[in-house]
Amino acid sequence: MENYRIGRRAVLAGALSLALAASVPNEGAAETLANRVQNNATITVGIYNVAPWGYKNEDGSISGIHPDLLRAVLGSLGISNIEFAIVEFPALIPSLVSKRIDIVATGMAITPVRCQQVIFTEPDLAIGDALVVLPGNPKTLHSYTDIANNPDLRIGGARGTTNVENAFKAGIPRDRILQFDGGKSIIAALFAGRIDAIAWSVPTAINALKDPAVQGKVERALPFKGVVENGRESAFYTAMVFRPEDKELRDRYNESFATLKSTGTIKQIMAKYDFTDTELVPAGLTAKDLCGDHYR
Known part of the structure; x- marks a missing residue:
């Protein structure tokens, strides 16, 4: 498993990619993440390398509540070809939008401003x-x-x-x-x-x-x-982050997450990282509630 670090260059590269996308046709633009995973393509997931969210161990393996949640949920969808990239926090969304990574899984909070750029899964933790x-x-x-x-x-x-x-x-x-x-x-x-x-x-x-x-x-x-x-x-609510064009896989993720939550699997992963019932998302609270008019 290869891990790499993305920093300021990723932000610049992301901005350049977006600029080029506006002027140069991209034949691969129509390919979504859902299409790619059907062909067993590798998904690259961005983490910030901070415990307990997502971090690299001394042996090179990746731990953290969000990598573990992602593995469990995607695994139930038959998706296991996942690599992790260590990314500076300000560069996560630019790296996602410019397709240097495919998903963000590292304790990012749902906010209306971010909802204008990317799409979120349903909230998985309430962090107060x-x-x-x-x-x-x-x-x-x-x-x-x-x-x-x-x-x-x-x-x-x-x-x-x-x-x-x-x-x-x-x-x-x-x-x-x-x-x-x-x-x-x-x-x-x-x-x-x-x-x-x-x-x-x-x-x-x-x-x-x-x-x-x-x-x-x-x-x-x-x-x-x-x-x-x-x-x-008072709390902020974390979730996984996808590109807007990957709504199909995001929605499948939400369905799988709900199933695993009902079986107690999500609580088991929470407990592994010392999260408690206090961090459970209030019943009925959705990403749409938190994104407001910017929900997609």
Whole structure:
């Protein structure tokens, strides 16, 4: 399996390819990804090389929740000829559009702006805030509201992050929100009793809890409810990303994903990477809801 890195050149190449496409006929333009996989062609999948989304192991193999989800879903469609390419995050969509890669599978969130350029599968994970506490959750914290309602409690977070802002929006006064410049200093503050919990994003918390220096000394507070805005808990929703002309395979992917979700396979893959029921997408929430008028 060959892995390669795409950087700034990919962005320039993508822009050049798009420009040329407008002026030069392309005989292969009509061939979709669905047509290619019927002929057992290789699918090249872009990842960002960051855990837990998608990353390269020391032995060269590829792990991560989105590569594993993709393998499972495409595998159920009889598609197994997959290679992975490590791509800088800003270059992922340009590389997809210019056909240097065929699918993006690396924790990309569905946004209306991105929906104008590419198409998304149905959301597979809801990524909100995580609360990290001492073992056993001694203060019984399961929401920002629990902290806001107790004037003796303080929370810590990384300086300037959305998680800190969410804690404030949920009602925790700023003088009880301590901000730090690094993860180690936040953990040290928790151990020292200067704070009672840490507000992190779910992926940050998952990676932090894998650190041998803190394993068994901290845990996620589960269940946990973050700030609620517009009737829904604040979160971003990840999905696989396809080119607009590959809608047929995207739709087949959605059908297969729904089947595997009903059998529990998706939850098993989530658990492998320490995602919990808290990260399940709310029932009924679709890519169309998140893309709005730009859904295709």
